[in-house]
Every structure is written in C-alpha cells, then in structure tokens.
Amino acid sequence: MSKQTITIPDDFILGAAASAWQTEGWSGKKAGQDSYLDAWYKNDRHVWHNGYGPAVATDFINRYKEDVALMKAAGLTHYRTSINWARFLTDYENVVVDEDYAAYYDRLIDELQAQGIEPMLCLEHYELPAALLEKYDGWGSKKVVELYVRYAEKVFERYASKVTRWFTFNEPIVVQTRVYLDALRWPYEQNTDKWMQWNHHKNLATAKVVKLFRDKGYSGTVGTILNPEVTYPRSSAPHDVKAAEIYDLFFNRVFLDPAIKGEYPAELLALLAKHQVRWEYDDEELSLIAGNRVDEVGINLYYPHRVKAPSRAWNPETPFHPAFYYEHFDLPGRRMNKSRGWEIQPRIIYDMAMRLKNEYDNIPWFVAENGMGIEDEAQFKNAEGQIQDDYRITFIGEHLHQALKARADGANCQGYMLWAFTDNVSPMNAFKNRYGLIEIDLENQRQRRMKKSAHWYRQLRDTHQLTINIDDEEK
Ligand code: BG6
Numbered sequence: 212m213s214k215q216t217i218t219i220p221d222d223f224i225l226g227a228a229a230s231a232w233q234t235e236g237w238s239g240k241k242a243g244q245d246s247y248l249d250a251w252y253k254n255d256r257h258v259w260h261n262g263y264g265p266a267v268a269t270d271f272i273n274r275y276k277e278d279v280a281l282m283k284a285a286g287l288t289h290y291r292t293s294i295n296w297a298r299f300l301t302d303y304e305n306v307v308v309d310e311d312y313a314a315y316y317d318r319l320i321d322e323l324q325a326q327g328i329e330p331m332l333c334l335e336h337y338e339l340p341a342a343l344l345e346k347y348d349g350w351g352s353k354k355v356v357e358l359y360v361r362y363a364e365k366v367f368e369r370y371a372s373k374v375t376r377w378f379t380f381n382e383p384i385v386v387q388t389r390v391y392l393d394a395l396r397w398p399y400e401q402n403t404d405k406w407m408q409w410n411h412h413k414n415l416a417t418a419k420v421v422k423l424f425r426d427k428g429y430s431g432t433v434g435t436i437l438n439p440e441v442t443y444p445r446s447s448a449p450h451d452v453k454a455a456e457i458y459d460l461f462f463n464r465v466f467l468d469p470a471i472k473g474e475y476p477a478e479l480l481a482l483l484a485k486h487q488v489r490w491e492y493d494d495e496e497l498s499l500i501a502g503n504r505v506d507e508v509g510i511n512l513y514y515p516h517r518v519k520a521p522s523r524a525w526n527p528e529t530p531f532h533p534a535f536y537y538e539h540f541d542l543p544g545r546r547m548n549k550s551r552g553w554e555i556q557p558r559i560i561y562d563m564a565m566r567l568k569n570e571y572d573n574i575p576w577f578v579a580e581n582g583m584g585i586e587d588e589a590q591f592k593n594a595e596g597q598i599q600d601d602y603r604i605t606f607i608g609e610h611l612h613q614a615l616k617a618r619a620d621g622a623n624c625q626g627y628m629l630w631a632f633t634d635n636v637s638p639m640n641a642f643k644n645r646y647g648l649i650e651i652d653l654e655n656q657r658q659r660r661m662k663k664s665a666h667w668y669r670q671l672r673d674t675h676q677l678t679i680n681i682d683d684e685e686k
Pocket of ligand 1: 233381438580630637
C-alpha cells in the first residue's frame with residue numbers, strides 16, 4: 212500500500228443525489244396524487260422494511276432549508292433530485308399544475324442557488340402517477356408517453372430559465388424489470404412483452420423530451436440517468452463470454468444504445484423476435500429516437516455484475532426471461548458490503564468510463580450515483596454521537612479515484628455524485644441501509660447530523676485533493 216494525492220479538476224462535480232419520493236414525504240399531497248411508489252406502499256406495506264416508506268421519508272419538503280444548509284456545509288457543488296410528476300400536476304390529462312407544489316420547487320431551486328449549489332433535475336425517478344398506471348397500464352401505453360411529454364413541457368416552462376441540466380429518467384429499466392420480468396414488486400406480473408414495451412416507451416419519451424427542449428430553444432442540456440451493470444464473464448470461455456454479452460444487451464444496451472447511438476442493437480432485436488417478445492413500435496418512433504440523442508448521461512454504478520453460462524434448463528411454460536442465457540456468478544474471495552450483499556469493485560467506474568469513451572463516442576457523462584448502504588449505522592457513533600463512517604470514506608475515495616484516473620486517461624467524465632445526500636427511503640429497503648453523508652435519526656424527530664464522511668467530503672471540495680491508499684498493483 213502507498214499513499215497518493217490526486218488533484219481534482221476545478222470543474223469536476225462533487226455532488227450528491229436523491230429523489231423527490233425518497234425524501235419529500237406526503238405533506239401537502241392532494242387526493243389523487245399518488246405515484247406508483249405511493250400506491251405500492253399503500254397496497255403492500257408489509258414488504259417495506261419496518262413499515263417506513265414514502266409517507267414521511269425525510270420530510271424534506273418541510274425541512275429543505277435546513278438540508279440545503281447542510282449541503283453547503285458538506286461542500287456539495289451540485290445536488291440532483293427529481294420532480295414528482297404525480298404531485299406536480301393535479302390533472303394529468305389536462306396538465307394542470309399544482310401551484311403549491313410548483314412554488315415549493317421555485318423556493319428549493321432559489322435556495323440551492325443562493326447557497327452556491329447547482330440543481331440538476333430529473334423528470335421521473337419512478338414517480339409515474341398511480342392513476343396513469345391504473346387507467347392506461349402506465350408506460351405500456353403510448354398515451355402515457357404523450358402525457359409525460361406534456362408534463363415535461365410544463366416543467367420546462369416553469370423552471371428552464373433557472374435550471375440548465377435536465378434528465379428524463381433515473382434508472383428507467385428498474386420498475387418494469389422488478390415488476391414485469393422478475394415479478395418481485397407490486398403488482399407482481401411476469402410479462403416480458405410489457406417489460407419491453409415499457410423499455411421502448413421510455414426510450415421514445417426521452418427522445419421526445421430531448422426534441423421538445425431543443426425545439427423550444429432552451430439553453431442547457433437534456434440527458435438521462437442509467438444504471439448499466441458493468442458485467443464480467445466468469446471466464447474467457449466462449450460460453451461465459453456469450454452469457455455476459457447477452458446480459459449486457461438485455462439490461463444495459465437496451466437503454467444505452469437508443470439514448471447515445473439513437474438505435475437498438477440489432478442483436479437485441481433478433482433475440483426478442485426469436486423469443487416472440489411482442490412490443491409495438493414503428494419506423495416513425497425509431498427515427499425520432501435516431502434523431503434526438505441525449506446530450507449527456509448520468510451513470511449509476513454500485514457493484515460489478517458477474518455471470519456465467521447457465522447450467523440449468525428454463526421452464527418453457529413461463530414467459531421468456533433473459534436468464535435463459537446466463538446465471539449469476541459470485542467471485543470467490545470478493546470484497547463485500549455485507550449489509551447490502553453487493554461486491555465492492557471500484558474498477559467498475561474505470562471500465563464503464565473506457566466503454567463510454569471507446570464505444571459511445573466519448574459522450575459527456577458523470578457518476579450519477581455510487582454509494583455504500585450500511586445497516587445499523589448507529590453502532591459506529593463516537594462519544595459525541597457522530598457516526599464514524601470510515602468505511603464510506605474509503606469506498607468513496609476508491610471509486611472517485613477510478614473516475615479521476617479515467618478522466619486523466621481521456622474519458623469525458625464530468626464528476627461524481629454520491630448516493631445519497633442524507634439517509635433516505637429506498638424501495639422496500641426503506642431506511643434499512645443508510646447511504647447518507649448526513650444521518651437521519653428516526654428515533655429523534657428525524658434530526659440531521661453530519662457523519663464523519665460529510666466533513667471529509669467538505670475537505671475534498673475545499674482542497675481539491677483526494678488522498679488515498681493505493682495497492683501497488685493499482686498504480
Ligand atoms: C439506486 C436507486 O439504484 O439504489 C435509488 O436509484 C435507491 O433510488 C438506491 O435508493 C439504493 O437502494 P437500496 O435498495 O440499496 O437501499
């Protein structure tokens with residue numbers, strides 16, 4: 212091991228992320244404004260860890276001023292959150308803006324900017340209005356694509372003069388994969404056709420919103436935030452390599468390619484046809500996707516994905532699942548975050564960066580989420596009650612190092628954003644795994660306290676120097 216100090220470029224984002232539904236809480240929410248998450252929580256509360264969910268979350272909607280002050284104290288240059296579509300409107304069909312909620316966003320944006328923190332806003336972090344899921348089957352319907360674009364139009368009309376960095380979705384693959392592919396989340400329905408239809412409509416929605424933003428002549432950029440899983444084959448044997456390539460097609464390239472290259476991979480289309488996955492698309496939609504590629508991508512990276520060729524048969528009576536072509540593989544001797552059950556491998560950042568550089572035109576991108584969720588963090592409090600999260604400092608340092616190394620090697624990496632700014636509510640896991648620089652004390656009226664890592668993050672911003680221990684082989 213040796214110590215190394217790396218300079219962080221002046222224009223490098225050192226931020227943190229969150230979303231509306233995971234922080235704001237339902238205070239002020241009107242009847243009929245449930246999002247998909249709210250409906251899931253109401254219908255299926257028992258699967259949410261200790262019963263916590265979006266109802267109160269961190270009560271950010273009432274405490275944003277206190278939190279923005281903490282963002283400043285922790286040295287954030289940027290803060291990324293979402294606007295909750297389900298709450299931004301009171302009538303989704305006629306796009307009637309909820310003036311109370313919209314005014315809160317005006318105040319939040321103004322407060323962030325007054326404190327020198329740049330807001331980055333995402334139009335959907337799973338917050339599909341529940342009413343549109345019920346009436347139109349959500350993203351399965353072209354009508355919902357149209358209503359989403361009209362919602363985006365209202366948001367831009369209101370805030371595009373103040374906010375210049377926009378994102379269409381956060382992790383657009385997640386909801387339909389958990390619901391329609393794996394049937395692990397409410398409303399539990401294994402339906403591969405719907406899965407692909409949702410994917411396609413979200414790709415189409417991104418292209419339409421990019422077009423809208425450009426046609427209206429707003430200044431700024433529109434990107435999307437994806438969660439490609441850096442996938443390594445168990446071995447270099449052709450069957451393992453093929454398993455990894457197919458995994459990559461179904462879970463990564465299905466969004467990366469349309470967003471950045473403007474087209475679906477031919478190999479993916481061939482596999483969908485081979486397995487009779489039915490989804491509706493036409494040439495006009497494909498040319499919209501081709502003509503309206505994103506300006507940048509945010510990439511959420513937490514852990515490596517490892518696969519091997521499958522050794523078991525697929526039951527032909529269940530709908531096609533891409534796992535026909537792969538099985539998960541656990542690397543013996545891997546480093547683990549035991550709370551989350553995820554392998555720790557900072558190299559995923561560098562490998563993704565090189566892929567974007569070499570295969571995706573070196574598009575501008577940044578790490579939009581990366582972080583470490585830890586259970587029972589109160590056990591790490593010192594006598595003064597501050598969580599001594601040295602494990603998080605090491606984790607961030609190692610991953611940030613890979614981002615800086617990639618940038619030095621020519622990757623167009625614009626920055627690093629931690630998930631998350633404060634501890635917050637995750638789907639199902641709720642407050643089980645704590646991710647924040649700031650502790651939310653659920654036992655004491657959600658009191659906020661800076662963890663050791665928040666002070667360390669501040670010092671990164673102040674000095675623009677990252678000092679870490681590096682393995683000799685890493686250098
Ligand atoms: C990310 C999501 O992938 O993972 C967040 O964008 C989520 O919304 C985060 O909260 C952590 O999830 P979990 O289940 O580990 O708490």
